[in-house]
Amino acid sequence: MKTSGIIMILGSALLLGLFYFPLWNITLGAPQYPEPLGMDIYISGIQGEEEFDIQNIDGVNHYIGMKKIPKPEEMWEFNVFPLVIGGMAGLGILLGFLGFFRKISPNWFLGWFVLMLVLGVLGMYDFNVWLTDYGTDLDPKAILKLTDEAGNPISYKPPLFGTQQILNFTAHSYPRLGAWLMFAGMFLTLVAWWIGKRSLKTQNI
Amino acid sequence: MKKINSILSLLVLVVIMIGCGGDGDRKKSGAMATNAAERVYVAPGEHDEFYGFFSGGFSGQMSVYGLPSGRLLKVMPVFSQDAEKGYGYNEGTKPMLNTSYGFIPWGDLHHVDISQTNGELDGRWVFTHENNTPRVARIDLNTFETGEILEIPNSAGNHSFAITENTEYLIAGTRFAIPSPQRDMSIEDMKGNFKGPLTFVKIDQETGGMELAFQVIMPGFNFDLAHPGRSASHGWMFATTYNSEEANTLLEVNASQNDKDFIVALNWKKIEEYVKNGGGTMMDAEYAHNVYNHNSSTATSTMKKGVKTVDPKDIPGAVFFMPIPKSPHGCDVDPTGEYIVGSGKLAAELTVFSFSKMIKAIEDKNYDGDAYGIPILKYEDILGGIVKQPGLGPLHTEFDGKGNAYTTFFISSEVVKWSLKDYQVIDRKPTYYSVGHLMIPGGNSRKPFGKYLVAMNKITKDRYLPTGPEMNHSAQLYDISGDKMELLLDFPTIGEPHYAAGIPADLIKQNSKKIYRLDENEHEHAVRNESETRVERKGNEVHVYMTMIRSHFAPDNIEGIKVGDKVYFHVTNLEQDFDVPHGFAMIGANTAELLIMPGATKTMLWEPKRIGVYPLYCTDFCSALHQEMQGYVRVSPAGSNPELKWSLDGD
Numbered sequence A: 001m002k003t004s005g006i007i008m009i010l011g012s013a014l015l016l017g018l019f020y021f022p023l024w025n026i027t028l029g030a031p032q033y034p035e036p037l038g039m040d041i042y043i044s045g046i047q048g049e050e051e052f053d054i055q056n057i058d059g060v061n062h063y064i065g066m067k068k069i070p071k072p073e074e075m076w077e078f079n080v081f082p083l084v085i086g087g088m089a090g091l092g093i094l095l096g097f098l099g100f101f102r103k104i105s106p107n108w109f110l111g112w113f114v115l116m117l118v119l120g121v122l123g124m125y126d127f128n129v130w131l132t133d134y135g136t137d138l139d140p141k142a143i144l145k146l147t148d149e150a151g152n153p154i155s156y157k158p159p160l161f162g163t164q165q166i167l168n169f170t171a172h173s174y175p176r177l178g179a180w181l182m183f184a185g186m187f188l189t190l191v192a193w194w195i196g197k198r199s200l201k202t203q204n205i
Numbered sequence B: 001m002k003k004i005n006s007i008l009s010l011l012v013l014v015v016i017m018i019g020c021g022g023d024g025d026r027k028k029s030g031a032m033a034t035n036a037a038e039r040v041y042v043a044p045g046e047h048d049e050f051y052g053f054f055s056g057g058f059s060g061q062m063s064v065y066g067l068p069s070g071r072l073l074k075v076m077p078v079f080s081q082d083a084e085k086g087y088g089y090n091e092g093t094k095p096m097l098n099t100s101y102g103f104i105p106w107g108d109l110h111h112v113d114i115s116q117t118n119g120e121l122d123g124r125w126v127f128t129h130e131n132n133t134p135r136v137a138r139i140d141l142n143t144f145e146t147g148e149i150l151e152i153p154n155s156a157g158n159h160s161f162a163i164t165e166n167t168e169y170l171i172a173g174t175r176f177a178i179p180s181p182q183r184d185m186s187i188e189d190m191k192g193n194f195k196g197p198l199t200f201v202k203i204d205q206e207t208g209g210m211e212l213a214f215q216v217i218m219p220g221f222n223f224d225l226a227h228p229g230r231s232a233s234h235g236w237m238f239a240t241t242y243n244s245e246e247a248n249t250l251l252e253v254n255a256s257q258n259d260k261d262f263i264v265a266l267n268w269k270k271i272e273e274y275v276k277n278g279g280g281t282m283m284d285a286e287y288a289h290n291v292y293n294h295n296s297s298t299a300t301s302t303m304k305k306g307v308k309t310v311d312p313k314d315i316p317g318a319v320f321f322m323p324i325p326k327s328p329h330g331c332d333v334d335p336t337g338e339y340i341v342g343s344g345k346l347a348a349e350l351t352v353f354s355f356s357k358m359i360k361a362i363e364d365k366n367y368d369g370d371a372y373g374i375p376i377l378k379y380e381d382i383l384g385g386i387v388k389q390p391g392l393g394p395l396h397t398e399f400d401g402k403g404n405a406y407t408t409f410f411i412s413s414e415v416v417k418w419s420l421k422d423y424q425v426i427d428r429k430p431t432y433y434s435v436g437h438l439m440i441p442g443g444n445s446r447k448p449f450g451k452y453l454v455a456m457n458k459i460t461k462d463r464y465l466p467t468g469p470e471m472n473h474s475a476q477l478y479d480i481s482g483d484k485m486e487l488l489l490d491f492p493t494i495g496e497p498h499y500a501a502g503i504p505a506d507l508i509k510q511n512s513k514k515i516y517r518l519d520e521n522e523h524e525h526a527v528r529n530e531s532e533t534r535v536e537r538k539g540n541e542v543h544v545y546m547t548m549i550r551s552h553f554a555p556d557n558i559e560g561i562k563v564g565d566k567v568y569f570h571v572t573n574l575e576q577d578f579d580v581p582h583g584f585a586m587i588g589a590n591t592a593e594l595l596i597m598p599g600a601t602k603t604m605l606w607e608p609k610r611i612g613v614y615p616l617y618c619t620d621f622c623s624a625l626h627q628e629m630q631g632y633v634r635v636s637p638a639g640s641n642p643e644l645k646w647s648l649d650g651d
């Protein structure tokens, strides 16, 4: 159980990386932007890759009537996400300690993992809702109002994951270091559960 | 018989082979066979290896070329107004062209030199000078804009120009000797009464700021070209003179009579010390000092007084004359600082002086008399060597750092490569036509980049499609990486390049700014967002605080202006994105457009003369809706009392 507890602590501590590194990144390249504009999405807000990228993305987007990229205080998520991540990391570390001193069953680790998975999926879902809103809720006075072949307004929603062409821009949307640390941490908590289970079994024999 | 036949056929074969061989060689000299096109081809989107800063001569500007492609990258206005950029027209840059003679819209920009550290190019600044109204200028290589212009008082035909090897001093000589101080006197009495002051300008190592340090009041010869000593000869400078005859008329004959003119060798460290210890006398002088603030896009012109002058006779051991055949032009110092190449432009040979021999001759006090109290060294004592029969009309020499020198010959129209070791000619190639200066990147420093040579020709004739009687001057690029020089490319230039300076692009390009930061904008009338925009009246002055962003002006409707008002448009470009300038033009403005880079503010003066409603618009295609970037100003009669109103989209 000792090893398992240490791995649990390590795994959940990796979540704290999200406070320092971006979770996600979306870049927008175009013929006129050989150096793409980019935004780093942190759990507490959105920052430009370069100092003026956000301002310039907003500038480009105003032609098609997209809203400005929200400031931290304009989205509840940026207040809640840090609490959730901090809370989950703290909880995971606590569980790890309890496991280390054999106070609890390793199944708690699995429980933590499942809870984190559910929260993560909810977070992604919420992120996608925002992207959809951002890409489709357009100013009716927009300078450019484009429709598809069926006559419906074009969606400018960047992909949740992957690469997509939006007018003259190519949007790339991929996880960044913070997310990779979180994925690795979550994987470690699974490992902790598995090792804990195994060590209990050998003890029982 | 058979034998003879076979011998004959063999002979025929040999002849044919020789013929073919000859033919093949001739083909090889063509551009296709030497892949010259490939070697100057910089593919779309690729960057050139070198920046070349070319003087614009009588255009008054400096141009930036990429080498080896010969592509024009930019024309940087320095001493002349430039309507394209509004330089010298808008309120912020007008003071740059102020002088003690008042506003001067044109200049004659001659030589250029890149700042150096330890004798190597450092890419901080490019300095240059103006021949007509004596001025020197600094261009900042993060913005590629002129940052400072300093008038040189007590001088005329500011020509011999050099930067010392740690950019300690800029040296500005006098090409047209004048009375010093100026006075009303008979021109015939020139001899012995005119002077040729050499001016030393101290350079601030942090800012590149220029300050008049002292003037050495030389005899009234004409000072032509100058170069600093380097390495071994650091602390000295050398300048050629012509007209040591001191003729005041028909100089082409009368200034060519003396068998020898002089190169002056001047120990500036000694003079600097002398001045530091209180030497020299102040002389009355008035000169303009114009400094441009890149953060405010605004120049200030200050009129300064007085100049510290030094009589060379008062500092023994500081100034000497080296005799040189026939009206020299260039005096070029090799990368080691040991050789000083003098080009007597009417001489049949090229004279190379030895710095170490010069020092020895000075120590031995072995003089051949003096001129106006300045010792003349003996030609034989200081001679390093002679390049015999090099060509006709040598002008200027640069170096490749591999022990070779390259000299231009105006009259025989060629570039000649010769060895500093044995003074033998290695190669010669024609130029098209009548080359003046040449440039090897770093060829005027301790560390040349001996890959390319650019010849700047004075005569163009048939090199390009004809464009009437007036044509661009032509430059030619040679590959000098091998034993023989190879002509790769012709390209036209702006004005008349008297000189150029090349530098590896890597030393500059990462410093090039993309935008001006709005939060560092220091313009007196800048506004940082649309909510600060407004119109204010002060008597008959109206100040419009306007912004521009893709793609509208704020405000774009203005009323309350009257005929006779002085309307100042202070226009700020709110963009913070690379390469999104906007322009501003106003119908009836007696000036050029404003061209405003992201984050900058510029000011235009408009004096409306007739009532009506007048449009303004953006002149630089900024976005898909650039055409819509426009506005209106209403002009009411003089003496009326219209309400001052401004709006954007009705707000």
Ligand SMILES: [Cu+2]
Pocket: B548, B550, B551, B581, B582, B583, B618, B619, B620, B621, B622, B623, B626, B629
């Ligand atoms: Cu515009």
